[in-house]
Amino acid sequence: MSKREPAGCQPGLEAAMDILVGKWKPIILLHLLQGERKRFSELQRLIPNITQKMLTAQLRELEEQDIVKRVVYPVVPPRVEYSITEYGLTLDYILKPMHDWGRAHLKHMQEKKSQLVEEVRVE
Amino acid sequence: MSKREPAGCQPGLEAAMDILVGKWKPIILLHLLQGERKRFSELQRLIPNITQKMLTAQLRELEEQDIVKRVVYPVVPPRVEYSITEYGLTLDYILKPMHDWGRAHLKHMQEKKSQLVEEVRVE
């Protein structure tokens, strides 16, 4: 799953990164963690600029990793629903901190910027 | 910093990912979070298969993001020390959960594998 090798260290971190890496996985997971299972097309709507290819690909990976469950209803037209597995729920444990920290970080960066502006003014 | 755009959602998560993305950043951070400041060459030793290019590049990015502090001693031969900023310490808040979860995840996958083996045996 990782491109090459153990990098000599910290398999734990690598493993966690593998789950989150992929431009869309965090967003997909956030939506699925919302609770109810979601149809493919719903997810497409919720994530405007994702392509079908990417959505399927990332969902498939998450499925392999036991994070999402995929249920196909044998009807026509096709109906496929995705939901978080019980195990996938444990991801909340890391996604929430990330989300919180990320928002705080955005603020932090803004403040840093306005400080720079002030310094320029003083000179 | 992100390749293209807001992806329509969740700037917080994106921001956090930006910090951690890069094959080596989590590992570098883990070492720096250990406490003492470290010289460039020390980091190189601690992370065996990283190239100089990568190490400098990632450290520079982390510096821009206010996560690490870079101190250059004007001596010859050059001496440069890196350390976590006070702000960077807050990353522990997300790195620790990731690390813990990742290790648990590795176990989880192993168990899943041995289950498969058993099923094969039964048939």
Add this chain to the structure above:
DNA sequence: CCGGATCCAGAGGGATACTG
């Protein structure tokens, strides 16, 4: 409706050599 198959651009990352 869901998603497989193909093709393609570009960013990220590696190897190596050179420098103050």
Add this chain to the structure above:
DNA sequence: CAGTATCCCTCTGGATCCGG
């Protein structure tokens, strides 16, 4: 020692078309 500079290659992700 601590980097730049250069070249190259792989892999991700995007666009598009096709199929059950």
